[in-house]
Amino acid sequence: MKINRRAQKNFWENLGLSFFLWFFKTLSDKGVKRFMNFISVNIGYRIGIRKKLVIQQMKRALPGLSHQQVLDYTKRMYQHFGLMVYEIFKCDKDALVDNASIEGLDNIEEAISSGKSVLLATGHFGNWEMLGFYLLKRKIKLSAIAKKQRNPFFDEYFVQFRAKYGLDLIYQKGALKGILRAIKDNRMIFFLHDQDARKSGEIMPFMNHDASVFMGIAKIALKANLPIMPAYHIRTKEGKSIFRFEKIFYPSDENMTAFEVMDKLNNSLAEMITKYPELWFWVHKRWKSVERKKRNP
Numbered sequence: 001m002k003i004n005r006r007a008q009k010n011f012w013e014n015l016g017l018s019f020f021l022w023f024f025k026t027l028s029d030k031g032v033k034r035f036m037n038f039i040s041v042n043i044g045y046r047i048g049i050r051k052k053l054v055i056q057q058m059k060r061a062l063p064g065l066s067h068q069q070v071l072d073y074t075k076r077m078y079q080h081f082g083l084m085v086y087e088i089f090k091c092d093k094d095a096l097v098d099n100a101s102i103e104g105l106d107n108i109e110e111a112i113s114s115g116k117s118v119l120l121a122t123g124h125f126g127n128w129e130m131l132g133f134y135l136l137k138r139k140i141k142l143s144a145i146a147k148k149q150r151n152p153f154f155d156e157y158f159v160q161f162r163a164k165y166g167l168d169l170i171y172q173k174g175a176l177k178g179i180l181r182a183i184k185d186n187r188m189i190f191f192l193h194d195q196d197a198r199k200s201g202e203i204m205p206f207m208n209h210d211a212s213v214f215m216g217i218a219k220i221a222l223k224a225n226l227p228i229m230p231a232y233h234i235r236t237k238e239g240k241s242i243f244r245f246e247k248i249f250y251p252s253d254e255n256m257t258a259f260e261v262m263d264k265l266n267n268s269l270a271e272m273i274t275k276y277p278e279l280w281f282w283v284h285k286r287w288k289s290v291e292r293k294k295r296n297p
Helices: 005-026 028-047 052-060 065-087 092-098 105-113 128-137 153-164 176-184 216-224 258-277 288-295
Strands: 099-104 119-122 142-148 170-171 190-194 200-208 209-213 226-237 241-245
Touching: 005 065, 005 153, 028 065, 052 065, 065 128, 092 128, 092 216, 099 105, 105 226, 105 241, 119 128, 119 216, 119 241, 119 258, 128 142, 128 190, 128 226, 128 241, 142 176, 153 170, 170 176, 176 190, 190 216, 200 258, 216 258, 226 258
Parallel strands: 099 241, 119 190, 119 226, 142 170, 142 190
Antiparallel strands: 200 209, 226 241
16 A cells, blocks of 8 residues: 555644644643743754855855854744744733734834725744734734645634634735635734745845745735835844734835836845844845756846
């Protein structure tokens, strides 16, 4: 009998997730926090899950950092991932949001009062899941563009997990129908625009190097005459959370091209990464497709 290796892999991954969720329930909040910090430092940083890639990309994108600073930020990045897992699966989300500081409250109020969909632009920066939770807690109708998980067990779990808080999930593949529905319902739509878009993207500068950039959020804003608002979750060195909402801009009214829109969003994200390098998801191979094309024209 032929063994379905993918099905086997999915089964064991799901078993691992179920075990961790059960294990988290048996521990206190402090216990989970300490456990995830131990895993992050000793497996993520010391053993090194894509550690060489993280260091290489950080040195290229932020050449002003010394080698020791890069190592320090790399270690703190892995610790940040551990805190993200704790915040998503264990901590009291209401308490985290209630104790957070808000920057740009007038911008979020403008978005609410606009009476139309607002496109929220962020990256894999800070805890983007908690950023969405803050908006949902404010009773703001929110949809998010997401890539379908390879493992169907994981995909089903996260769809149900997010739906529990009121998030409407739109899969990246064939997203147009869901986006049109969200616009009709005057929902805010959450885009994470910082992954390698490969052949489907446009080549433009990001962090001093050419990258393939998804243009979807810019094209939708221009086609549907919708405003865009960059938004971020920031974790300070003291462990405090800040939800930052930047000034809304209207690409159609400002006669911007799609390239100009994405350049503005890339610069906004790059500014946040430069200020808080430890909060970005450096394990993504952000510049891979462009570098590969240069090697193999």
